[in-house]
Amino acid sequence: MATVLVLGAGMVGTCTALHLALRGHTVTLVDRRGPGQETSYGNAGIIQREAVEPHPFPREACSLAKMALGQDNAVHYSLGALPAMASALFGYWANSSPRRYAAIARAYARLIEHSTSEHEPLIERAQAQGLVFRDGYRFVYREAASYRKEVARARRLAQSYGLQHVELDSDALAAAEPALRRRLAGSIHWLDAWSVRDPGALVERYAALFQEVGGTLLQGDAATLAPAGAGWRVRCVDQTIDAEHAVVALGPWTDALLRPMGYRYPLFIKRGYHRHYQSSQPPALPMMDADNSLVIVPMFKGVRITTGAEFARLDAPPTPVQLEYSRRLAGELINLGEPVEPQPWLGARPCTADMLPIMGQAPRHKGLWFNFGHAHQGFTLGPACGRLLADMIEGKTPYLESGPYLPTRFGA
Numbered sequence: 001m002a003t004v005l006v007l008g009a010g011m012v013g014t015c016t017a018l019h020l021a022l023r024g025h026t027v028t029l030v031d032r033r034g035p036g037q038e039t040s041y042g043n044a045g046i047i048q049r050e051a052v053e054p055h056p057f058p059r060e061a062c063s064l065a066k067m068a069l070g071q072d073n074a075v076h077y078s079l080g081a082l083p084a085m086a087s088a089l090f091g092y093w094a095n096s097s098p099r100r101y102a103a104i105a106r107a108y109a110r111l112i113e114h115s116t117s118e119h120e121p122l123i124e125r126a127q128a129q130g131l132v133f134r135d136g137y138r139f140v141y142r143e144a145a146s147y148r149k150e151v152a153r154a155r156r157l158a159q160s161y162g163l164q165h166v167e168l169d170s171d172a173l174a175a176a177e178p179a180l181r182r183r184l185a186g187s188i189h190w191l192d193a194w195s196v197r198d199p200g201a202l203v204e205r206y207a208a209l210f211q212e213v214g215g216t217l218l219q220g221d222a223a224t225l226a227p228a229g230a231g232w233r234v235r236c237v238d239q240t241i242d243a244e245h246a247v248v249a250l251g252p253w254t255d256a257l258l259r260p261m262g263y264r265y266p267l268f269i270k271r272g273y274h275r276h277y278q279s280s281q282p283p284a285l286p287m288m289d290a291d292n293s294l295v296i297v298p299m300f301k302g303v304r305i306t307t308g309a310e311f312a313r314l315d316a317p318p319t320p321v322q323l324e325y326s327r328r329l330a331g332e333l334i335n336l337g338e339p340v341e342p343q344p345w346l347g348a349r350p351c352t353a354d355m356l357p358i359m360g361q362a363p364r365h366k367g368l369w370f371n372f373g374h375a376h377q378g379f380t381l382g383p384a385c386g387r388l389l390a391d392m393i394e395g396k397t398p399y400l401e402s403g404p405y406l407p408t409r410f411g412a
Helices: 011-022 060-070 079-095 098-112 115-126 145-162 170-176 199-212 253-261 320-334 375-394
Strands: 003-007 026-031 074-075 137-141 165-167 184-192 194-196 216-219 224-227 231-235 240-242 243-247 267-277 287-289 292-300 302-306 309-312 345-352 359-362 367-371
Touching: 003 074, 003 231, 003 240, 003 320, 011 026, 011 199, 011 243, 011 309, 011 367, 011 375, 026 240, 060 253, 074 079, 079 098, 079 267, 079 309, 079 345, 098 375, 115 199, 115 243, 115 375, 145 165, 165 170, 170 184, 194 199, 216 302, 231 243, 243 253, 243 375, 253 267, 253 345, 253 367, 287 320, 292 320, 302 320, 345 375, 359 375, 367 375
Parallel strands: 003 026, 003 243, 026 216, 074 309, 137 287, 243 367
Antiparallel strands: 137 184, 165 184, 224 231, 231 240, 267 302, 267 309, 267 345, 287 292, 292 302, 359 367
16 A cells, blocks of 8 residues: 555545545645635536537637637636747647547547546545536527537537437427526537536535545645655645655646646646626526526525636736626526625636646656646546546556556657
């Protein structure tokens, strides 16, 4: 049995620590805050089994022009942040070409295939069934043209990846979703997706299970990670922890830790916002307003509105222009009351130029392991990727082929 430090108690880090602890290893999970209080708290709470293809960089001239002019709610950007991201963003654009994207999507789909099946046993062991709803996720369309286009795509995905979906025309959608205040062109209801009414609470349940099976949860500073003899050391609030192995699962904060070690991966962040609102009639299911890149999700705290991507520095002041626009658009669809929180939540998604997470042993440091770069799907993929990395640390043949995700794909 090994001793392992896992840095970062979001969904990915917590699941990595949990898988290792379930196998009998001595594991310490370290975070500056409690489990699930950063990026894993602020997402839409959807375990997206249908998300078999990652978000590509738009390549159509009209889409790029709308983004550049600030006319697309999917993207907001800070000019001052773009130079530092330019190289990674160019790689993102290049990897979104049809030839490269096809192979990337196949590798991505292999992970997504295990999303709900890997969450399932952890949900049961953590007694978290009351947080999880298994009735799917609706993409709704205001425009008939976009609905027709996405129906064709949905049929292709369903056939290629064995997914289940239901196509709802305007009348069927109105009947299925009485909360809607206006008629829409139609909807694609993905049946395989699950939703979680408190995403941070699910991570907390997994972290509690981790402690129940013998794991240790400590508050500490990942920036203090350093070699110690044949292993690794990190300083926590009231003690120093040594271990044979250390796993970096710090999401958007990973780059700051790894650059001084000499690792230069093509990483960038997409920031995002959410806020909860009171509603006298919330939607029956989570819904994506696909024409406007916002998600409306019923949560225990109220209706959560989430935004598209903001390209800005990790520490830049909030600029929640997308959230205000999204609130107005969401208010056209459902009845929204007053906000629940005094201020919107702001977080960041950790992204790679090739849209695939980075998982595996560090090329130049023995006993150092990576599990980061999951972009929009860390919440979805935490258990699947935690299991995969646990296999690697144990030296077992991974339960799925790990080559596309290894750090060495970018060189040493």
